[in-house]
């Protein structure tokens with residue numbers, strides 16, 4: 066990994082074995098972009114990469130000159146990365162190169178989560194200062210490159226060096242110009258209970274974008290966008306990714322101009338956003354992570370997985386095996402008492418489950434969702450001995466105890482609202498919109514964050530609590546904070562997110578042993594900003610195995626297995642009414658952080674024995690299933706959408722687990738082979754099936770021994786006989802590979 070600056074051509078080159086990122090200070094001092102993609106050799110000058118401006122185009126920078134920090138008003142008519150209103154009302158900016166420095170490691174961003182290094186040698190950072198003198202604005206761009214990852218992280222800081230206030234209207238974290246538009250845009254879109262569905266379409270002239278204005282990143286679109294060629298597959302071809310380490314309103318956009326070049330940008334959504342930058346003040350935009358792959362979308366995902374798992378997540382739980390939980394939500398909803406919960410925990414303990422998580426309903430008068438958010442005092446009629454007695458009871462079973470909380474919210478029917486209705490987000494001249502019978506607390510106010518820190522710390526300190534599921538069940542409406550002046554109200558949504566981060570930061574530091582799981586009605590805030598504090602997230606409220614195939618496939622485009630929380634629930638499934646085999650439910654939930662969300666006391670003996678086997682299987686393969694290299698093999702979004710297959714491979718390639726899922730059974734199927742990937746071609750693998758296959762005469766079938774080369778070129782012959790079709794819908798089979 067190196068960052069070089071060729072003084073003669075004023076060219077910056079960030080390079081490792083996988084990628085190069087090249088920029089040049091153009092003749093007029095503007096920072097131009099030359100290349101982001103495969104690694105190119107060091108050669109001093111990259112004139113051959115240049116566009117027309119290097120051949121003597123005049124002082125102004127018209128389309129389609131590739132730029133690092135495009136601004137309006139100076140001849141570039143594409144979407145800008147920066148809009149800053151100056152005291153005279155102008156928003157034109159023409160920032161010019163000032164200076165730069167290169168240093169080891171990478172700096173943190175004040176108030177915001179970001180990827181990090183553990184030693185200075187892991188990454189290098191280039192900081193480039195651009196100055197717009199008439200606007201009295203300093204722009205500092207930070208580009209970091211890791212030694213061995215195909216990613217560039219990028220962030221932006223703005224400083225007012227004048228004497229009058231400036232107003233920032235747009236501050237994109239990254240802007241990337243690509244020389245052509247023959248790309249498909251891939252993004253993760255959906256809704257509550259069907260998050261992260263993979264969508265793709267060929268770029269068209271003009272602008273195409275995904276965004277959130279909800280106050281959270283949202284289930285509708287994930288703050289991630291990729292481009293791939295039409296022929297790019299999971300394992301071959303070019304792809305770019307842009308991911309934003311941010312949990313609030315975002316915009317990710319591709320614009321194709323009249324010369325068929327493409328500009329990508331990602332950052333805080335400019336809609337409704339403004340930020341007053343007083344004299345001397347600095348504004349920091351969140352980090353964007355740009356990835357490049359010439360080996361398919363799979364390698365792009367792998368780059369994000371490694372970075373987010375190992376250098377975004379932090380704390381003791383980053384590397385620790387994540388426990389198998391049982392959560393009581395779908396088992397009891399609000400209807401429980403201590404005896405019932407201990408029965409569930411005891412029964413789950415007998416099955417090998419490691420942690421009991423108490424979900425919503427333990428506080429105030431919370432017997433349904435109409436009341437008590439904000440009143441985080443235990444409901445003594447349900448739990449007479451308090452959280453402490455329940456937690457101790459669970460600990461006595463030699464299980465850990467976890468708790469649900471939704472700190473950012475308040476119910477209208479609550480003591481907190483009666484005492485502090487002014488802490489609730491709302492516009493004084495309008496009525497507040499209720500959603501799920503609740504309002505949102507004003508996290509932009511430090512006193513609200515202080516209060517929540519005290520309250521949540523009190524709970525966590527009161528009992529042996531090892532885990533917190535931090536929920537957020539509504540979007541923000543009527544954004545407004547009385548603490549902000551009229552012209553600062555555009556800051557509210559960002560300040561809200563900063564307040565959430567500050568609370569997370571304080572709590573995770575005060576309780577370093579607690580495992581945090583983020584949640585927003587399922588995957589409504591499943592983003593890399595959250596992963597910096599909570600290394601795992603509740604992926605979706607939809608626990609149906611077949612729905613989860615699509616949701617987990619899509620989520621895995623960016624986020625590692627260690628972040629994807631996945632539970633086996635009862636049938637008929639509570640969200641879609643589908644009845645799937647217990648083995649299939651486990652075979653899907655295994656690929657992530659595994660758990661249960663059902664009442665084990667109601668299970669038949671046969672189901673209990675199956676679950677014991679599942680828990681034992683997961684424990685045996687936990688490291689592979691939480692931290693292995695994840696490879697997607699057959700997409701539930703492609704073909705006739707009837708099959709899904711994926712696998713996880715150990716780093717040393719000595720073991721792997723491949724999974725194949727069939728949605729609907731088809732009569733008389735033809736032969737079907739599944740080619741595996743990522744194995745050692747020279748190794749031989751013992752292949753055993755899960756659930757174990759039986760020989761026609763009874764007893765388990767003998768495992769086969771197959772070469773890694775054969776498994777990757779010819780593939781596994783899947784069960785596709787008329788008899789296997791007769792086994793019914795929603796089938797799953799795991800292939801466990803162990804090198805011999």
Ligand code: DGJ
Nearest residue numbers: 394424425584586587606
């Ligand atoms: C939404 C979550 O996603 C569910 O798992 C559950 O915790 C409920 N909220 C509780 O209200």
